[in-house]
Structure formats: structure tokens, C-alpha cells
Amino acid sequence: MEESFEGGSRRRLLSQPEWFAALGELLSQAGSHDFPETFASTVQRLVPFDYTVSFAYSGSAKPICLHHTFGPKQFDIHVKEYEIGPYLLDPLYKATANGVRSGLYRLADLAPDQFYKSEYYKTYYVQTGPVDEIGFFISGKDSWIIVTSLMRAPSQSAFSVHDLRTLRAVEPLVRRIAEVHWRTDERLKPSQTEGDKEVLRRTVQEALRTRGMPPLTPRELDVVGLVLEGHSSESIANLLGISAGTVRIHRKNIYAKMRISSQRELFSIFVRPTGAGT
CATH class of the missing domain: 1.10.10.10 (Winged helix-like DNA-binding domain superfamily/Winged helix DNA-binding domain)
Structure with missing residues (x-):
């Protein structure tokens, strides 16, 4: 499977005109219902992944799932169960609560030293969990931070150095476009929360x-x-x-x-x- 993803990555290399056209389409969708799907398809042109989810976080308030491409089983675990309380243990959530700057982060770089041996990971995360996960951290309206995660399934290889280099090269621009969109989302209302x-x-x-x-x-x-x-x-x-x-x-x-x-x-x-x- 690793070869199929790496080969797919090479096949997805775009010419400058194609990439600028894709960015133009993404910008035109800012503020529309179709923006999350367009964002995912734009990034997918550069680096393949299996599914994506966007959560909005504001302090310790219950996160809001803004968009996802999960099947029913994955949705139950990664959204419904996640909102019960496991989000408080999620390294991506913890990073937003700790004031991490906007940007692109790999889950492994944010996780505690024993995260992959923790019960959160072993008994919850891996039920339908990805083999690798990367998150775009995007500023929304008020105090909200949107994390759009790109995930690869266990049957696939982890994101490569080349994948990360590609995503980091385009991240500043696609993040700015995403900020324009998420700052219009009416679901993101001011919240007063505990730590x-x-x-x-x-x-x-x-x-x-x-x-x-x-x-x-x-x-x-x-x-x-x-x-x-x-x-x-x-x-x-x-x-x-x-x-x-x-x-x-x-x-x-x-x-x-x-x-x-x-x-x-x-x-x-x-x-x-x-x-x-x-």
C-alpha cells in the first residue's frame, strides 16, 4: 500500500496553472457550504489521505464538528464518543488549549511521551484510528480554533517527509483562505468556559x-x-x-x-x- 500512496503522491503533482486554478476555486468557495469539501479536495491534489475531520475548539467547551468524511462507525467513535470526554485527552485539543500558534502540526509532535502506550490511544483512538494524522490549526471567529485533520488509515503508510514538506509549503496560503471562511461560520458563537x-x-x-x-x-x-x-x-x-x-x-x-x-x-x-x- 505504501507504493500506491507514494505513487499517487507523484501522480498528483500539479503544474503551476493547475494549482493556481485550484486555489482560485478554493477562495471562491469561502463562506459557502461547499468550502470544507473544496478545501479537502484541494489539499488531496497534493498529498493523499483517507479521511478528514474539522473540529472547532474554544477553551474547554465541547468541540463542534464542522465537517467530516467518516463512515457511520468512525463517526460514532471519532465524533459522538469523542464529545463525551475523550477530547480532553486529545493532543490536538490540548495544543489549542495551550495556545499553540496557527500552523501545521503532526499528532506525533504534539503528543505526550507515552501517548502511544496510553489507554486513550490503545482502547479508544485505534478502534478506527489512523496510522498518521496531521492537523491544520486555523484561527476562527472570536476565540475559536479550527483543527482540520488529515488522516491515513492503518492500511496505508505514514505521511512521508516529502508529504510534510509539500503541506508546509502551501500551508500559509491555504490556512489564510480557510480563516476567511471559518470566520463567517455562525456555529462559532462566543463561549465562556472553565479551564x-x-x-x-x-x-x-x-x-x-x-x-x-x-x-x-x-x-x-x-x-x-x-x-x-x-x-x-x-x-x-x-x-x-x-x-x-x-x-x-x-x-x-x-x-x-x-x-x-x-x-x-x-x-x-x-x-x-x-x-x-x-
């Missing part, structure tokens, strides 16, 4: 309360949040200014309070706080 840390703490505490479990201390909640995001004990220690041994003690106490023995159980409590299915 993402406070939302994560409240979500975990509510999950414990519904199960009759004792509340966690503020420090234990900090540790839980970072564990769920995919940080190792050493990374958590650096972020919180404590020793890795102290982090391990906190984790042991957390698991005892919650009557669990694994990160998988911790994640299952977080992702379905009321025990309801989607």
Missing part, C-alpha cells in the same frame, strides 16, 4: 460520585489527568515538580480509592462517566 484542567477534574469527580467512590485530592486529580493524557511517571514528575517516586505513590493511592488495578479501568471510568453507551 480544561477544571473540566477534566470535574468529569473525573462526577464519574467517581456516580459509582459511590471517594473523591480524589487536587493533586491526585492532577496525576489522573496526566496519566489519562499519556504522560509517564517521569513526565508527570517534571510537570508537577515532584519526584517520580511520589507520582507512583499517588497512582497507587488513586487506584486503591477507585478500586481498580489498571489504566484501562481508569480510562473506562473516564470515557463513560455515567455508564451509558453511545
